[in-house]
Amino acid sequence: MRIALAHDYLSQRGGAERVALAIARALGVRRIFTSVYNPATTYPEFADFEVVTSGLNQVPLFRRDPRCALPLLPSAVEGLRIDDVDLVVCSSSGWAHGVTTDARKVVYCHNTARWLYQRDDYFGRGPSLARSVLSGVERRLKRWDRDKALSADTYLCNSAVVADRVRTHYGIEAEVLHPPRGLSAHGPAAAVPGLEPGYLLTVGRPRGYKHTDVVRDAVAGLPRERLVSVGGGGAPYANVVDLHGVSDEQLRWLYANADALVACSYEDFGLTPVEAYAFGKPVLALDAGGYRETVSRDVSGLFIEDLSIEAIRATVRRFRRQEWNDERIRAHGESWSEEQFAQRLREKVGAVAA
Known part of the structure; x- marks a missing residue:
């Protein structure tokens, strides 16, 4: 055909x-x-x-x-x-x-x-x-x-x-x-120079509905946290790293070395959570839109109650208190x-x- x-x-x-x-x-x-x-x-x-x-x-x-x-x-x-x-x-x-x-x-x-x-x-x-x-x-x-x-x-x-x-x-x-999922974990990875593992990751173009600025503002008030923002933009903060023009190889490395993905956009489906699952990473997602179809509460991630700075911070704190099973997260992600x-x-x- x-x-x-x-x-x-x-x-x-x-x-x-x-x-x-x-x-x-x-x-x-x-x-x-x-x-x-x-x-x-x-x-x-x-x-x-x-x-x-x-x-x-x-x-x-x-x-x-x-x-x-x-x-x-x-x-x-x-x-x-x-x-x-x-x-x-x-x-x-x-x-x-x-x-x-x-x-x-x-x-x-x-x-x-x-x-x-x-x-x-x-x-x-x-x-x-x-x-x-x-x-x-x-x-x-x-x-x-x-x-x-x-x-x-x-x-x-x-x-x-x-x-x-x-x-x-x-x-x-x-x-x-x-x-x-758009990005497979089974491919070449390339480290981002000067970036140490152990950070929160957010991925999204600088469009209004992506809300990367709100995530940045929230994490800026959590001095023990670091945020890596891929493709977004906003006010500069000491604990926020902005990356643009990231290759797929670098994105694999970023997922693999993150502690969790933060996803606060109003998405119709939202690919980044199912990409994160392939790397065994939990997702902190806004309780809205397509995320409700892909996030399993307390198994693959947590829901952020609303788009307020305090709600994001509260979810990050809760994430740090819980233990996560990367194999269960990967298994959950196989549906995609x-x-x-x-x-x-x-x-x-x-x-x-x-």
């Missing part, structure tokens, strides 16, 4: 991009269709595929930050016509499900469009130019989004949280297929292996193609 993959945009090193790679490997995909592709800022593995882009890829600004092209993305994605295949899998957080094809279409939904339905999480609560521009085209974009969602033969969602949103916004009953994901995905795709 000839299968192509569509993905929103390939301009960042995020969880959705890791899942797109896992989908491509599972289904033997050769061609990936996307709005923009910036090899310098996404995972190098995409260079192994034939990547087909929209006309937006000719604009350097859009390659750097596709959010600048929000009003233009519907027409650009529709212009990606996918022929000569039997089935298209759309890895979508808001755009890829809009590609044009006469083949069967399976949408793997990481989330409904955050900028349309969760704008405060995406833009922050204050005024912004992007929010103002979007308000002028919001009705048109929502109509386009729903029409394209209804063009799919099957909807798969990464979590029950997202399946609820798909039901609310589109009236579609979707199946839940958890994504695999890439092998299990690939098998389930092939079953779902095969049922659509039959």
